[in-house]
Amino acid sequence: MSNTPDRHLDGLQVFEVGGAVRDRLMGVDAPDRDYVVVGATPENMVERGFRPVGRDFPVFLHPRTHEEYALARTERKSGRGYRGFVFHAGSDVSLADDLARRDLTVNAMALDASGLLIDPYNGRLDLERGILRHVSPAFREDPVRILRLARFATRFGQFRIADETLALCREMVADGEVDYLVPERVWQEMAKALMYSRPSRFFDVLREVGALKVILPELDVLFGVPQSAQYHPEVDSGLHSLMVLDRSAELDGSLAVRFSALVHDLGKALTPVEEWPAHHGHEQRGLEPIEALCDRLAVPNRCRDLALRVCAGHLLAHRALELRPGKVMGLLDSLDGLRRPELVEEFLVTCQADWQGRTGRSDAAYPQADYLRRALEAVQAVQSRPFVDRGLKGPAVGQAMNEARLQAIAAVAR
Numbered sequence: 001m002s003n004t005p006d007r008h009l010d011g012l013q014v015f016e017v018g019g020a021v022r023d024r025l026m027g028v029d030a031p032d033r034d035y036v037v038v039g040a041t042p043e044n045m046v047e048r049g050f051r052p053v054g055r056d057f058p059v060f061l062h063p064r065t066h067e068e069y070a071l072a073r074t075e076r077k078s079g080r081g082y083r084g085f086v087f088h089a090g091s092d093v094s095l096a097d098d099l100a101r102r103d104l105t106v107n108a109m110a111l112d113a114s115g116l117l118i119d120p121y122n123g124r125l126d127l128e129r130g131i132l133r134h135v136s137p138a139f140r141e142d143p144v145r146i147l148r149l150a151r152f153a154t155r156f157g158q159f160r161i162a163d164e165t166l167a168l169c170r171e172m173v174a175d176g177e178v179d180y181l182v183p184e185r186v187w188q189e190m191a192k193a194l195m196y197s198r199p200s201r202f203f204d205v206l207r208e209v210g211a212l213k214v215i216l217p218e219l220d221v222l223f224g225v226p227q228s229a230q231y232h233p234e235v236d237s238g239l240h241s242l243m244v245l246d247r248s249a250e251l252d253g254s255l256a257v258r259f260s261a262l263v264h265d266l267g268k269a270l271t272p273v274e275e276w277p278a279h280h281g282h283e284q285r286g287l288e289p290i291e292a293l294c295d296r297l298a299v300p301n302r303c304r305d306l307a308l309r310v311c312a313g314h315l316l317a318h319r320a321l322e323l324r325p326g327k328v329m330g331l332l333d334s335l336d337g338l339r340r341p342e343l344v345e346e347f348l349v350t351c352q353a354d355w356q357g358r359t360g361r362s363d364a365a366y367p368q369a370d371y372l373r374r375a376l377e378a379v380q381a382v383q384s385r386p387f388v389d390r391g392l393k394g395p396a397v398g399q400a401m402n403e404a405r406l407q408a409i410a411a412v413a414r
Helices: 019-025 042-047 095-100 123-129 136-142 145-157 163-174 183-194 200-208 237-250 253-261 264-270 288-298 301-316 327-335 341-356 367-381 385-389 395-413
Strands: 013-017 034-038 059-061 068-071 074-077 085-088
Touching: 013 019, 013 095, 013 183, 019 059, 019 123, 034 095, 042 059, 042 068, 042 301, 068 385, 074 095, 095 200, 136 163, 145 163, 145 200, 183 200, 183 253, 183 288, 200 237, 200 288, 237 253, 237 341, 237 367, 253 301, 253 341, 264 288, 288 301, 301 327, 301 367, 327 367
Parallel strands: 034 068
Antiparallel strands: 013 034, 059 068, 074 085
């Protein structure tokens, strides 16, 4: 907190709390800070010019900085899911009471106005030891905390999860608490985790505690489904999907690319067992489970659109160097390449991640991508004006342009 006097805060017990405190102790800059006010009432805050914005509990915006200040509060379980709580935010709630309701010890520390650390639950020690541990048994009351735990484990890849916290998560799954997760919160936490450097850990943690089969059953069923060792030395389809995901992160893929990498092979779970380890037709089989997953979690359209196109077309991309010009043109058309070249680029990055997301093949060359980029450039260079100037009209112009595009692709292939 700033040492500059603030008349709006004068006389209040204000503490910086949460992730900003944790990050500061780790030497990481935290752009967003959260504050808790102890011993005040909503009326006190309004009188000082703070604007109330909290829907479920008292949160206020500072009249000058617009930073959030929440009254210290406790919570009591009143129903299923993360919304099933009753909050109490009175002047009698202490800082320790407020910190006790937080999820992990490393997130349950506070700094006072002088910079003194208040750490009633030994969060700093867990931070130094690299341990993610729940603050209290109340952790089990909110299933979102499982998602947050998995996300923190992904963000801080060097940290391990305490055994007792993993055990508590398994109990929560067994008790059916995870069944009440709101889909939007699942996507919110998942989208954040996808953008970390090794996003596969998020799904590893969910699988370890048994939550993946509830939250993402389409992905969970891939584990144990074999593939041909000739093309997939890692064999397991679920493992391959996570390797592709991590490779897409290494390639600095967008959120849409990383989501598409994760779900590109969902169709392999639907291959008849008697056909294993081959998965002919898995591209078409995978479209329905992707649609179902996207509908359930309200996945953004950009992510859905790319995921469906990758699922349907990734094998064609892998065979691009063998395809006739007409097939190449068909692939580019299916990607709406002339109008949305950026979609083609995301498609190619995802396909490269799939090609390289295999045991021992992370550095394998993928010339198919460069070839398809050149083919798209050649197609884009074909314009209508020369054909109109030759006197062609109507459908004849389109037919001539199509033939010219095929010839341009053939020239690139040579």
